[in-house]
Amino acid sequence: MTGADSIIAELLAGRWRDPETGTAVSVPIRQIAIAPSLAGSEAELVKPLGLGRRLSLVSDPITQERLGTRVERALASIAAVERVALPDRPHADDATVERVRQATAGADALIAVGSGTINDLCKYAAFLDGKPYAVFGTAPSMNGYCSANAAITVGGLKKSLPARVPAGVFLDLGILAAAPPRMIRSGLGDSLCRPTAQFDWLLSHLLLGTPYRLAPFALLAADEGALLEEAGALVAGDAAAMARLARTLVLSGLGMVICDGSYPASQGEHLVSHYVEMMEGGRLPESFHGEQIGVTTLSLARLQQRLIEGPPPLLRATAIAPGDLKRHFGAGRGEACRKEWAGKALDAPRAELLTARLAQDWGRLRTRLAAVMRPVALLERALEATGAPRRASELGWPGALYRTALIRARQTRNRYTALDLAGDAGLLEGFAIEEAG
Structure with missing residues (x-):
């Protein structure tokens, strides 16, 4: 297990220590799986989460073809699964959120199969309706899989809104590696801003006295150097x-x-x-x-x-x-x-x-x-x-x-x-x- 893998495990177990305070840090996510392949283990991963007997699987035509059909068939062994079919290239806006909410009204939980837009739509709809959700990622295109906020356009203004933290995050590396190269580049681009974001947050703290924490950056240190130096891989x-x-x-x-x-x-x-x-x-x-x-x-x-x-x-x-x-x-x-x-x-x-x-x-x-x-x-x-x-x-x-x-x-x-x-x-x-x- 690598240093970063160990950090993820310790966070899930509530044993990771804040480097500034020494206090144990935990997160509300119950399970994270990152593996060369998750084929055949989808139901085994989701069942312990206790999401209920009625699951709505939310996908678009591309993500359904790449992974959704596989996940849908696997989860049918543990729950009644109804697919919510979004159009090609859906938008993360207030109108689409309402569409997702209406389509999942009878579900106990949502299963997002996709990356940025689909994940944001599901986590925000789940937040509004007080339901749990889990996500099967289809591309390494953004850093929002585990976050507690969603980027939703409301009235033409893009906002970062409070959202539901997933109960489980499942990333099949084979699926991620097969994503279009632009989506892989996008994930690198979204990761590239750690230095500029930390600079700005620290600047605000030093000048204006706003809160600042070292912990989120300590989480990333183990992989950042190699990620940048060997990005071409x-x-x-x-x-x-x-x-x-x-x-x-x-x-x-x-x-x-x-x-x-x-x-x-x-x-x-x-x-x-x-x-x-x-x-x-x-x-x-x-x-x-x-x-x-x-x-x-x-x-x-x-x-x-x-x-x-x-x-x-x-x-x-x-x-x-x-x-x-x-x-x-x-x-x-x-x-x-x-x-x-x-x-x-x-x-x-x-x-x-x-x-x-x-x-x-x-x-x-x-x-x-x-x-x-x-x-x-x-x-x-x-x-x-x-x-x-x-x-x-x-x-x-x-x-x-x-x-x-x-x-x-x-x-x-x-x-x-x-x-x-x-x-x-x-x-x-x-x-x-x-x-x-």
């Missing part, structure tokens, strides 16, 4: 590489669970991606979430590097022009963004206070921040080795859009990131112009 069918990615995705989700939020895995890089999807998603070439995060992570990593290599930032009051957000985002979304941004905006006295603190403690602060980073070149090489996009233009995002996203993304959520530090120091617009090419 993921698309070459290497079983050990796929196991590393699967464990990383699972442990990233568990990190969010123990922190009661997406803080350790979603910061400035996700804000940029969410901005683009919110404003132009339906008009852009299709791209996976993790592909986007790979690109935006490189941008945030470059911005963070520039910040710590420079002098102490000189901050000024955050400029929020009356009516600007409503004009830019629209009335409803603009008001929501105004409330989010106002929660972290700096007035003149606080900007002055933080500037003085940065001037006094900059050496210590940037040493702490640099310690959690990875070289930008390493992150870029990992994406390049798998053929993943590295620039916004490779996603089909126009330069003007990406420039605006880098500037405006911080206005969409009350999380203080490197985007805010650079913005309040008057450095963000110049960086965005350079980054967008």
Whole structure:
């Protein structure tokens, strides 16, 4: 059993120790199985979870063909299974959530067969209806299998909403390795942001005193180095590489669970991606979430590097022009963004206070921040080795859009990131112009 496998087992048993406090940490997930093959053991895995006699298996045409039929037949030996057939490429939005809820109204539990979208739909529907669910993954495309939140678009605004933690997570490495290469690259991209997310979360803690924990990052340490250095093996069918990615995705989700939020895995890089999807998603070439995060992570990593290599930032009051957000985002979304941004905006006295603190403690602060980073070149090489996009233009995002996203993304959520530090120091617009090419 590898170090990461041992960590997963200890978390499930409630024996893993928080590296800062020494206290035992447990998670509400009852079973996690990551194995070269799970064929023939599906019923054996699900039965101990006690999900009930009526199960709704939720899949789309692709995931049903790849794994759903196998799981459906196996679970028929322990329960009455009714398939809920979603359309090809379903959307994780409020309308589809309601469709899932209606279709699963008579079920005791939900079985998700899929990856990001299907998992989010099931975990949020299960949360709303107070039902358990389990998931059989079909692609290593994202880190949300174990998390307690779901990315759901509500009224056109993508939100991270509280959701049901799965009773069981089952990842067949053979199925994952057979996923389309773009989905494997997406999983790597979603994992790439550990350094930028940790930097942003630590930055907020050091400057503003917001909560911060080392535990979710300690969970990932055993696999991260090899995952990045040997990323090319993921698309070459290497079983050990796929196991590393699967464990990383699972442990990233568990990190969010123990922190009661997406803080350790979603910061400035996700804000940029969410901005683009919110404003132009339906008009852009299709791209996976993790592909986007790979690109935006490189941008945030470059911005963070520039910040710590420079002098102490000189901050000024955050400029929020009356009516600007409503004009830019629209009335409803603009008001929501105004409330989010106002929660972290700096007035003149606080900007002055933080500037003085940065001037006094900059050496210590940037040493702490640099310690959690990875070289930008390493992150870029990992994406390049798998053929993943590295620039916004490779996603089909126009330069003007990406420039605006880098500037405006911080206005969409009350999380203080490197985007805010650079913005309040008057450095963000110049960086965005350079980054967008």
